[in-house]
Amino acid sequence: MSATMEPNGPRIVTVFRSRLRPESGAEYHETAQRMLELARSMPGFVDFKAFVADDGERVSIVTFASMAAHRAWRDHPDHRAAQRKGRERFYASYDISVSEVVGESHFES
Amino acid sequence: MSATMEPNGPRIVTVFRSRLRPESGAEYHETAQRMLELARSMPGFVDFKAFVADDGERVSIVTFASMAAHRAWRDHPDHRAAQRKGRERFYASYDISVSEVVGESHFES
Numbered sequence: 001m002s003a004t005m006e007p008n009g010p011r012i013v014t015v016f017r018s019r020l021r022p023e024s025g026a027e028y029h030e031t032a033q034r035m036l037e038l039a040r041s042m043p044g045f046v047d048f049k050a051f052v053a054d055d056g057e058r059v060s061i062v063t064f065a066s067m068a069a070h071r072a073w074r075d076h077p078d079h080r081a082a083q084r085k086g087r088e089r090f091y092a093s094y095d096i097s098v099s100e101v102v103g104e105s106h107f108e109s
Numbered sequence: 110m111s112a113t114m115e116p117n118g119p120r121i122v123t124v125f126r127s128r129l130r131p132e133s134g135a136e137y138h139e140t141a142q143r144m145l146e147l148a149r150s151m152p153g154f155v156d157f158k159a160f161v162a163d164d165g166e167r168v169s170i171v172t173f174a175s176m177a178a179h180r181a182w183r184d185h186p187d188h189r190a191a192q193r194k195g196r197e198r199f200y201a202s203y204d205i206s207v208s209e210v211v212g213e214s215h216f217e218s
Contacts, residue, residue, distance in 0.1 A: 011206065011208075013122075013124065013206060013208050015122065015124070015170060017158075017170075021218070049126075049162060049166070049168075050162065050163075051160030051161055051162045051166070051167075051168050052160055052161065052162075053158060053159065053160045053161075054159075057158070057160070058160075059158075059160050059168065059170065061124060061126075061168065087216055087218070091216060091218060092217075092218050093215075093216060093217045093218065094214075094215070094216045095213070095214070095215050095216075096212075096213065096214040096215075097120065097122060097210045097212070097213050097214075098210070098211055098212040098213075099120075099122050099208035099209055099210040099211055100208055100209050100211055101206045101207070101208040102207055102208055102209055103205075103206070103207040104204070104205065104206050104207075105203075105204070105205040106202075106203070106204050106205075107196055107200060107202060107203045107204075108201075108202045109130070109196070109200060109201050109202065
């Protein structure tokens, strides 16, 4: 079944694409795991998933139920500290986009 | 350097998350490759990238420069035919979200 619909309440999606430095290693994974747990613990959290491309580029897709909830997560002191550490030590580069969902569709065979 | 800014003109992002049926195989990959080429050939195309998660879930992230360009791609007859074939033969399930970018940030170490 396939259905196209307006999203069920607001959805704010962060698409975080990154390339790691070769030396980022275990500390990166430990920090990423803590940040996933932080996101999951926050009001308005909807979904988090991480993927990797053939060429090593990574993407995390993080969804919150309102812009206020998204901002509270973005600005959480532990998250801000992790962002700084990421720029200083983990990431060769990253691109973040924040967007508002305007349509959704689901299919299950 | 890190910079946060309004997007440089409108950006419409499609996040297409899917799980393949075990038997989808070569025909899926051939169709996916043709659909990537179709997207790249269309007016307003910005970016396409595919990623895979540890558990086998896939995501394609496709960006167009306007909602009109996004819709022309979504509704292209070859794309519609591929969507039908996908539901009939390739996908166990999928979730699509279409969203408008409200903020972007880039970092390069």
